[in-house]
Amino acid sequence: MKPTPVRRILWVIAILIALGLLMAGLAQAQPVQVTDDRGRAVTLPRPPQRIVSLLPSLTETICALDQCHRLVGVDRYSNWPDAITRLPQVGGGLDPNIEAIVALRPDVVLLATSSRASARLEQLGVNVVALEPKSHADVQRVLGKVGQVLGVPDAQRVWRHIDAAVEAAAQSVPPAARGVRVYFEVNRGPYGAGASSFIGETLTRLGARNILPASLGPFPKLNPEFVVRADPDLIMVGARSVEGLTERPGWSSLRALREQRLCVFPPEDADVLVRPGPRMAEGARIMARCLASKAPSGTKAQATAAVRP
Known part of the structure; x- marks a missing residue:
């Protein structure tokens, strides 16, 4: 008795599903090799x-690749998406709880190159991958590395979305706000976001001018007088760092502070802005809104830019 056409189709579908499951199983069994930072x-x-992440931007990258379910522990600062806040917290990059990390039996720990945990974890036989993005190119590269570790194909789709959304944010900035000279404070110290940092690169794409040149490095610690001499048109700072700005030597004379050209970001926005990961596009939109609402007129901004280095 010959099989009916419908039965033949069902057999073909069953065979294809079986092959797909077999290939997926083989892919899962393949060794992974990656060179870290x-x-x-x-x-x-x-x-x-089973993954432990000790850097918020890496935690967010794992989740952006739809692999949140593999996380079994995170650092105390990882707070997005909401689902990961229910995971065990194992300290921070600078003060990790090694015993708590080992107790979670991770297959790998993802952390920053500056973390103090690497050597001790490796001594205890725990696999460690150190990745630390600081620029747009780094974010794109780290996305690929994390995708490689996780066995996720086309991890760069996330970067394509980021890149397109940052460009859209740039298009939303009114012409009058372009050329504005900006000081972005990352945290107290003060530490600023230099032109070579991912924040500085985003500002450039938005048409702003960073008062901190690339030669100072991505996130330099500054002498407060440097900012006084630069006298930026606009200051961007997180709510955690804004207290006492006018008490710094000479800062009360800054035009940006006198004229209230200051964007103070609430903690949830500040977290987005200072993490080089999949929410960079949202960070670009936040900065674009700041430029549109707080920047002086384009004529004034371009005039002041023309007379300063």
Whole structure:
């Protein structure tokens, strides 16, 4: 008795599903090798299913790749998306709780190159991948590295979305706000966002001018007098750092403070802005709104820019 056309189609579908499951299983079983930002080659027997992240931007990257379910622990500062706030917290990058991390039996720990946890975890036999993005190019590269570790194909789709959304934010900035000279304070110190940082690169794409040149590095610690001499048109700062700005030597004379050209970001927005990861597009939109609402007129901004280095 010959099979009917419908039965043949069902057989073909069943075979294709079986092959798909087989290929997925083989992919899961394949070893993973990645070179991290320390220049170390890390080999994992298979894509990790239990991950601890000690850097908020890496936590957010894992979730942006739809792999939040693999996280079993995070640092105390990781707070997005909401689902990860229910995970065990294992300290921070500078003060990790090694015992708590090991107790979670992670297949791999993702952390910053500056973290103090790497050496001790590796001594205890825990796989470590250190990644630390500081520029747009770094964010794109780290997305690829995390996708490689997780075995996620086309991780760069996230970067394409970020890039397109940052460009859209740039288009929303009114011409009158372009050329505005900006000081962006990352945190007290004061530490600023230099032109070579991902924040500085976003400001450039939005048409603003950063008072901190690339030669100072991504996030330099500044002498407060540097900002006084630069006298920016607009200051961007998080609510956690705004207290006492006018008490810094000479800062009461800054035109941006006298004329209330100051954007103070609430903690949830500040977190978005200072994390080099998948929410950079949202950060660009926040900065674009600041430029549109607080910048002086284009003529004045361009005139002041023309007479300053």
